[in-house]
Amino acid sequence: MNKYVYILCLISFCQLNAQGDFDYKRFTKAMCAPGFHGRGYVGGGDSIAAAYIARSYAQMGIAPISDNYFQSFSFSVNTFPDSCDVFFSGQKLIPGQDYVATAASSGTCTKSPCNPTFFYSKFVSGEEFLEIITKGDISWFDLKENDILIVKNLNYSLDKSRNISYLISQYAQFKPIIELVNKKFTWSVSPIAHGSTHLQIQSSSLLNQTNGQEISINIHNQFIKNHKARNVIGIIEARKKAKATIMLTAHYDHLGRLGSETFFPGGNDNASGVAMMLSVAEKFKNKPLRNINLMVVAFAGEEIGLLGSKHLSEHPVIPLDKIKFQLNMDIMGSGEKGITAVNGRIFKKEFKKLQKLNKKMAAVLTVKARGKAANSDHHHFTEKGVPGFFIYTMGNNQNYHDVYDTYEALSFSSFEGLSSLFEKFIRKL
Ligand SMILES: [Zn+2]
Structure with a gap:
């Protein structure tokens, strides 16, 4: 960067420099590494992932929601250590x-x-x-x-x-x-x-x-009666006094290990979704919304029954009626065949907005709508009256809940386009 650009950059709060700093591929690869143990309940996998995500928030300058990033809760789980x-x-x-x-x-x-x-x-x-x-x-x-x-x-x-x-x-x-x-x-x-x-x-x-x-x-097998898990929650404050909050969410847990030899990396599901959430969050960190706070939540315990999002919906850190919209991202690693928005048929106005923007930006081939479905972390919020979409990519990657859902199998074919599409969509809500 030459001196002139550097000065310009300082004047514009270093947006030029800061934009695109987040390396989503590196992040996804790290989440899928053997040392994260499939982000489950053997070897402290989910806890290692939670700490890594909190560090990523901190590096990006996303503030903790309280005195730290974590909301703890517990559940029982069967493991194969x-x-x-x-x-x-x-x-x-x-x-x-x-x-x-x-x-x-x-x-x-x-x-x-x-x-x-x-x-x-x-x-x-x-x-x-x-x-x-x-x-x-x-x-x-x-x-x-x-x-x-x-x-x-x-x-x-x-x-x-x-x-x-x-x-x-x-x-x-x-x-x-x-x-x-x-x-x-x-x-x-x-x-x-x-x-x-x-x-x-x-x-x-x-x-x-x-x-x-x-x-x-x-x-x-080891049955754990009281496994402690943590949602990781950060906030990007509005530039002026906030009137509402928009929630960006993605679950970070996966299935963990099946013995010491085998783990389930969960590349598409859902290392890719957390990476997408951070990629979108970074854009708002660089240019926050005027009157709306952005809450960033990486959920634990999704695969065992949407437990992290259930817990937050029952113990909200901000009142649910102050949440304007939830954008939940789960399975973001492909996109060759477009994306689907669960709840797209319920929140029609917002869905039209998303489709229109995609037409303009050409992020993906198609944006499909579905009705309600209890299949990811939007569900408990939808049921409590918080509007929102759960978005997943569709493509060639058919690896799902198996050992082949690796980082290497991800095409990231629409990742950057989708990240920009979600940013614009949120700015227009
Ligand atoms: Zn998932």
């Missing part, structure tokens, strides 16, 4: 790729270090399983001691397959069970734990699908 080994007929299966312990599964042991438990395979079709379970007499499975039921939930209609899955999870309350699947894993995180072990295995990962094969399972 270390041992997670499964061998089928001597062949090692890879967690996240070949198999998952379902989120509510118990392990084969609850205290580390664990020793493997040995089972023998007993395959049944989904049909047979349904029939016997519906009759209510599981002796029909004819299980010998140490046999484990492996239900082939393959190639059924969506409804039937869901029904089989549901009944398998009921069975897992009492006895260990394996569900064989041939669709991608969609993992989650659970506030409860079943009484027994419940695995899903990819059918293609088991070469020898015959009865009597030895299965060794060594999975340790």
Whole structure:
């Protein structure tokens, strides 16, 4: 920067210099790093992410909402902290790729270090399983001691397959069970734990699908009764006396770890959304709104049931009737096929504004509207009368709640355009 530009920059509060300082790719990559443990409940992952986000707020000059950035709350969660080994007929299966312990599964042991438990395979079709379970007499499975039921939930209609899955999870309350699947894993995180072990295995990962094969399972689960999580809340004050607040939100938690080898990076969901939130916030830090404060909230506990946003909606740091609008961003890493605004059909005036702006700015191909949906952190605020959108990108990236949702898989195809679109939209509200 030459001297003349530097002086100009000082006069204009260094906007030229400050704009674009936030490196959204670097931020997203850091959030997906192994040291963040999938921003869940093993290795302090969510807490590490919260501290990193608070540091990013501070670096950007976003003020804490009170004497610090954090709003704490707690919940119970089932975790898989270390041992997670499964061998089928001597062949090692890879967690996240070949198999998952379902989120509510118990392990084969609850205290580390664990020793493997040995089972023998007993395959049944989904049909047979349904029939016997519906009759209510599981002796029909004819299980010998140490046999484990492996239900082939393959190639059924969506409804039937869901029904089989549901009944398998009921069975897992009492006895260990394996569900064989041939669709991608969609993992989650659970506030409860079943009484027994419940695995899903990819059918293609088991070469020898015959009865009597030895299965060794060594999975340790730890049920945490009172996990303390933190929403990270900052504020960018209006230039003049504020009449209202606009809320920018994105959840930072993800699914965490499945044993010491495997973690779920949550690149698209939702490292990308927090990055988008900060990218938009930076623009307002450089040029705040005249009469409206901007509250910036990174929510914890979304994946376990929208718990962070529920907590803030029930313990608001500013009165909810002073919130003019909420823009919630979840899954911001693609955009080749446009974006969708949940609540777009409810808040029609605002939706038209967003569409019109996009037409002018050509940020993405399409802006679609949906009705209400309880699928992200806007929900509890919408239900309490706060207008808002939940926006997600649509594109080629189909990795969702699996180990493939990595930083490297993100295209960021519309990121910068969307960041500018959201800025303009907020300025026009
Ligand atoms: Zn999400």
